[in-house]
Every structure is written in structure tokens, then in C-alpha cells.
Amino acid sequence: MSTGTILDRICDDKRKEVALHKSQRPIQELLRRAQDQAPPRGFAAALDKKVEEIGIGLIAEIKKASPSAGLIRSTFEPAQLARAYARAGAACLSVLTNKFFQGTDAHLGEARSAVDLPVIRKDFVVDPYQIVESRALGADCILLIVSALTDAELSNMEDIALGYGMDVLIEVHDEAELERALKLKSKLIGVNNRDLKIMKTDLGTTERLAPLIPADRQLVCESGIDSPADIKRMINAGAKRFLIGESLMKRPDVEMATKILLAGAKV
Numbered sequence: 001m002s003t004g005t006i007l008d009r010i011c012d013d014k015r016k017e018v019a020l021h022k023s024q025r026p027i028q029e030l031l032r033r034a035q036d037q038a039p040p041r042g043f044a045a046a047l048d049k050k051v052e053e054i055g056i057g058l059i060a061e062i063k064k065a066s067p068s069a070g071l072i073r074s075t076f077e078p079a080q081l082a083r084a085y086a087r088a089g090a091a092c093l094s095v096l097t098n099k100f101f102q103g104t105d106a107h108l109g110e111a112r113s114a115v116d117l118p119v120i121r122k123d124f125v126v127d128p129y130q131i132v133e134s135r136a137l138g139a140d141c142i143l144l145i146v147s148a149l150t151d152a153e154l155s156n157m158e159d160i161a162l163g164y165g166m167d168v169l170i171e172v173h174d175e176a177e178l179e180r181a182l183k184l185k186s187k188l189i190g191v192n193n194r195d196l197k198i199m200k201t202d203l204g205t206t207e208r209l210a211p212l213i214p215a216d217r218q219l220v221c222e223s224g225i226d227s228p229a230d231i232k233r234m235i236n237a238g239a240k241r242f243l244i245g246e247s248l249m250k251r252p253d254v255e256m257a258t259k260i261l262l263a264g265a266k267v
């Protein structure tokens with residue numbers, strides 16, 4: 001299955017990691033831990049609320065590094081960053097737990113317990129085991145990447161997540177993937193402006209796909225938003241919900257950067 005793209009590499013690595021985790025932490029133990037968690041904080045609901053209040057729902061991402069950018073932030077303290085994002089008016093948090101992004105599972109708990117915002121576990125889900133694992137870590141939402149999964153895998157894993165009361169963000173980056181996403185139940189459709197196969201970013205992706213998303217689904221515009229002008233361009237394309245990481249993480253004062261971006265969106 002490996003055709004050598006970065007996405008393939010990360011997913012292949014993930015399968016090995018999941019096999020290891022399964023041998024170390026049997027599913028029964030994880031199921032118990034997932035059961036012991038407080039119920040999920042409503043992720044989609046928090047986005048809706050901010051859209052109503054300030055016109056824009058921001059999922060602010062906590063990301064130390066990425067395959068495309070390398071090291072983004074050297075001083076990296078998830079709890080502190082979570083508080084900065086919350087003060088600035090983010091609706092939700094996204095926390096990378098993947099090692100290709102220098103993320104760890106611990107980062108999720110550190111960020112989530114510092115604030116009361118809902119948190120999406122940002123990782124590459126290739127096995128239902130990871131859904132239970134995400135809930136056991138406290139995640140309120142998970143990401144399913146359409147290009148990495150079959151239709152059967154998508155709907156099975158979506159069902160498990162919904163069964164836990166979590167929300168699911170379904171990620172697409174072209175028309176064919178969107179068509180597959182619309183066969184699922186989840187309302188949150190993430191349009192990734194970054195093509196994970198070639199790591200190129202193009203805001204034209206959202207402009208192309210936004211008109212194809214039915215009114216009963218919610219578009220989340222993901223990746224490559226660097227300035228208030230970019231946000232305005234995406235608002236003009238119909239976006240109200242955003243997932244933004246790198247451009248906020250690379251600023252020393254994350255709270256200020258987030259406030260500036262959100263204020264710019266209103267003008």
C-alpha cells in the first residue's frame with residue numbers, strides 16, 4: 001500500500017505503533033479507562049456558540065513541529081498555550097499527539113486540563129483501537145482523514161466515536177473525498193487546504209469545495225491561514241469555522257497573535 005507519500009509513511013508508522021500499544025495496553029484496560037472519563041465536552045456545539053457570538057469559530061492548534069515546516073516552536077508548554085488560546089477567544093483546541101509533529105499523548109491531557117474548551121485529538125487514525133485510546137486520553141473529538149481510510153473503516157470508526165458522545169471531524173481535500181465524506185453521519189467537514197500527499201497548501205481548495213457542501217453540514221477551513229487577509233478570503237468563500245496552527249504557533253505571543261487574527265476577521 002505504501003506509495004511513498006508522507007501520508008503513507010506516517011500511517012504505516014502508526015500501524016506499527018498501534019500494534020505495539022495493543023500488546024502493551026490491552027483493549028479491555030483502555031475500554032475501562034475510556035468509561036471512567038467525564039463525558040466529552042461538545043466540540044461542534046462550542047464552535048456553533050462562537051460563530052453565533054463573534055461570527056467565527058476557531059479551533060486553535062497546539063503543534064510543536066510538522067513535516068512541512070520543521071520545528072515551529074521551541075518553547076512549548078501545552079497548558080500555557082491552551083490558556084493563551086482560551087483567553088484570546090478560541091472555541092476549541094486541537095492537540096497534535098503524533099511524533100512526526102513532536103506531539104505526545106501527554107500533551108492532550110496537559111492542554112485539556114488547563115482550560116474548559118473541547119479538544120480534538122489530532123492524529124492519524126488507522127485502527128478502531130485509537131478511538132477508544134482517544135476517549136481514554138480525554139479527547140472530545142477525533143479526526144478521520146478520508147484519503148487514509150476505506151468507506152467501511154470510516155463509518156465503523158465514526159460509529160465508535162459517536163457512541164462515546166465524541167464529535168468527529170471528517171477531513172477531505174478534493175471533490176471525490178468530499179463525496180465519500182457526505183455518506184457519513186458527521187456534520188463537521190474539514191477541508192484541508194494542505195494536500196497531505198505532497199504537503200502543498202492552496203487556499204483555492206476551500207474556494208472550490210465550499211459550494212459543494214450541503215447546508216446541513218459545517219465546513220471547517222483547515223491549514224495555511226497566515227493572515228487576516230487569508231481569513232477574509234476564506235470567509236468570502238463561505239467559511240465560518242477555522243483550524244489554524246502554524247501561523248499562531250510561530251509567534252512568541254500566541255494570545256496576541258490569536259486576538260489579531262480574530263479581530264481582523266471581523267473588519
Ligand SMILES: O=P(O)(O)OC[C@@H](O)[C@@H](O)c1c[nH]c2ccccc12
Pocket residue numbers: 061063122123124171192222223224225243244245246247
Ligand atoms: O498549521 P496550519 O497550516 O494552520 O494547519 C493546521 C491544521 O489544519 C493541520 O495541522 C492539519 C490538518 N489536518 C491534519 C492532519 C494531520 C496532521 C495535521 C493536520
